[in-house]
Amino acid sequence: MFIFSIVCIVGIAFLTGRIIRSMQESPIPVPEEGSKKGALVYPGNELSFTGTILTEVLVKRFTYFTALSSEEQERFLSRLKKFIASKTFIIHDSSGFREMPILISASAVQLSFGLKEYLLPFFRFIHIFPAEFVGVQPSIRVLAGNVSGNRIHVSWKHFLEGFQYPHDGENVGLHEMAHAYYFQNFETGANGDPTFVSHFPSFNNCGNKIFEQEKLPGNDFFSEYALTSFQEFWAESIERFFEKPAALKAAYPQLYSTMAALLNQDPLDHPGHLFQQQ
Numbered sequence: 001m002f003i004f005s006i007v008c009i010v011g012i013a014f015l016t017g018r019i020i021r022s023m024q025e026s027p028i029p030v031p032e033e034g035s036k037k038g039a040l041v042y043p044g045n046e047l048s049f050t051g052t053i054l055t056e057v058l059v060k061r062f063t064y065f066t067a068l069s070s071e072e073q074e075r076f077l078s079r080l081k082k083f084i085a086s087k088t089f090i091i092h093d094s095s096g097f098r099e100m101p102i103l104i105s106a107s108a109v110q111l112s113f114g115l116k117e118y119l120l121p122f123f124r125f126i127h128i129f130p131a132e133f134v135g136v137q138p139s140i141r142v143l144a145g146n147v148s149g150n151r152i153h154v155s156w157k158h159f160l161e162g163f164q165y166p167h168d169g170e171n172v173g174l175h176e177m178a179h180a181y182y183f184q185n186f187e188t189g190a191n192g193d194p195t196f197v198s199h200f201p202s203f204n205n206c207g208n209k210i211f212e213q214e215k216l217p218g219n220d221f222f223s224e225y226a227l228t229s230f231q232e233f234w235a236e237s238i239e240r241f242f243e244k245p246a247a248l249k250a251a252y253p254q255l256y257s258t259m260a261a262l263l264n265q266d267p268l269d270h271p272g273h274l275f276q277q278q
C-alpha cells in the first residue's frame, strides 16, 4: 500500500511536469499592472489574441474545433474573441500560458455553440489555479473546479486532463461551464437563452427519473458524485453528452435527444463525428 502510494505521487508529479513543460512553448507576458497577492490578472479585452493564435492553440488541443466546417470555425473564433474580451482572468501562479484563457473560454463556447446567448455575463472573473485548490464555501474541501458568486474557478492540471482524454466522459471545463450556464439562465434574473430555457423542463423531467434510477444497484453510467445533487447530475450529463455521446444515447436515448434539443447540437451528427470514437 505504501509503495503504491509513492508510485501514485510520482506518477502525478511526472504527469504535471509533462503538462507544464508542454505548455511552456507559449507563455503569456506578465501584465504590466496586473499582479497582486502573487496572482497575475489579465483583463480579457487587453489580451487581443489574433485569429491565427487562437486557431493555432485550438487546432493543437481542442478536437471539437477541428471537427467544425471552416464557416463554423469562423463563428467559433468570433464568439471566442468576444467571450475572452468580456472576462478577467486571474492566474494564481508565478507564470501563465496563453492556452489558459483561450482553452477555458473555448469550453464555454463549445457548450453554448448551438445557442444564441453564450457570454455568461454574470461571471466576470475566471480564476485559474495550477492544480487542485481548497474551497471554503459551503465547507472546506479540495476542488478541481467550482463556481462561486460571479467567479468560475478551475484547476489547470485537471482542466488539461479533461481535454487530453476526450472520450473518458470527464471534463472539468465543461462541467464548470454547465454549472455557470444553468446559473446564468435561471438564477441571475437576467433574460436567459430562449432555446435553453424552454427545453430545460424536459431535461428536468427526464433527468430526474434517471437520477433516481441510477441510485439503484447495477446502474453506474453516472458517478456517485453526480448522484449527490441534481445540479451535479446536470453538470456530469454535459460531460457525458460531449465525451461519450454514443454510450449516453445507448444507455438513455431520451436523455440524449432532450440534451441535443436543449443545446441545439448533436455530437453524434455534425460537427462532432470525432466523438463517436469511444
Ligand SMILES: [Zn+2]
Pocket: 175, 179, 231, 232, 235
Ligand atoms: Zn459540480
